[in-house]
Amino acid sequence: MVGVAGQIVVRRSAEFTLDAEIAVEPGGVAAIMGPSGAGKSTLLAALDGSAALTGGSLAIGEQHISANGRLDRRTAGVVLLDQRPLLFPHLSVRENVAFGLRAAGASRRDARGRADEWLARVGLPGRGSDRPQNLSGGQQQRVALARALATEPRLLLLDEPLTSLDPVTASDIRTMMREQLADTATTTILVTHDAFDAASLASRLFVLEAGSIVQHGPVREVLENPATRFVAATAGLNRLVGVAAGGAWVTGAAGSPVRLRAADPAPVPDGSALVALFRPSEVALCAGEPPEGGWPTRVDRLEPSPGGARVWVRDPGLVVEITSAELARLDLAPGDIVGVAVPPEHVRLLADPVPGAARSARGFADPAPADPAPADPAPGAAPAVARRAAA
Structure with a gap:
């Protein structure tokens, strides 16, 4: 029936x-x-x-x-x-x-x-x-x-x-x-x-x-393995598209690549389209020099949140969640140069399921995001992660 x-x-x-x-x-x-x-x-x-x-x-x-x-x-x-x-x-x-x-x-x-x-x-x-x-x-x-x-x-x-x-x-x-x-x-x-x-x-x-x-x-399988930025945002995740290189996720111009490593190496051969997933709360953000394994970027916009603020940064475009204390200490404004990093234990690497998704991989995978900030995830909707890394 x-x-x-x-x-x-x-x-x-x-x-x-x-x-x-x-x-x-x-x-x-x-x-x-x-x-x-x-x-x-x-x-x-x-x-x-x-x-x-x-x-x-x-x-x-x-x-x-x-x-x-x-x-x-x-x-x-x-x-x-x-x-x-x-x-x-x-x-x-x-x-x-x-x-x-x-x-x-x-x-x-x-x-x-x-x-x-x-x-x-x-x-x-x-x-x-x-x-x-x-x-x-x-x-x-x-x-x-x-x-x-x-x-x-x-x-x-x-x-x-x-x-x-x-x-x-x-x-x-x-x-x-x-x-x-x-x-x-x-x-x-x-x-x-x-x-x-x-x-x-x-x-x-x-x-x-x-x-x-x-x-x-x-439901949980879709939210844990988002095929698009909309699904990732719905599940409370950043989703960045790049390519596999040496077991890591890489994107960016030849002279200034951005590299993300995970606890488990990339599941695809070098040069293949690769997706990096991580929560906004697991991104370390600081003023001045980027943390170890991080990169410099520019603040695109800020949005107040119940616990502090959500910060959109560029190249590659992603969202960072910071606490009220960090917001007061950093005194951020659009256009500021900051450093960001994502500890490997909080990064998950997946083969990109969307055909042609690697078309931007030689440049930055995403511009400053126009999507809404990732929402708080549904219970059990995505892999458990540890507490936010200190800036």
């Missing part, structure tokens, strides 16, 4: 076409991540029937859609839950959850009974007579999930459902969602910008960039 599978092709304009292949086993949970403009909304539109396919095919359960076809959400059993709960304000909480059941033909008594069961499952027993406006945002999202799952859909689409919640509430809802999704036979596709959501809720991750799936696999 098919959960969701297809080569989804949707032409949005002369400049953008989505062409993404996905497959999710029945009852499985998959996450979709990608930068803004990658095509995530278009993919959801194809999956919920809002957009017709212009090519390829799509199967959800026993319903098959081919080119120029549009999914019938009701007959396919597809439910979409987005950032806003979208509850009916004139109905009680119980009536909101029972709405889909009644529409499917359940009696009023059965629908109300099942609604109360679902409210208890999502942590809201005894709240059935309340109106949505009397609930908090987190409670409303619980009701929305209960309403979505009560009808036992074949496919549940979650469009960044936790974005509007505060971190504590989001964590509680995430835990509840994981428990409830595990207890259903519903196939789920989650669109998120948060690696915590992907790692907590999904078993597989699809990364969408410029309309194509650029990487997919088990």
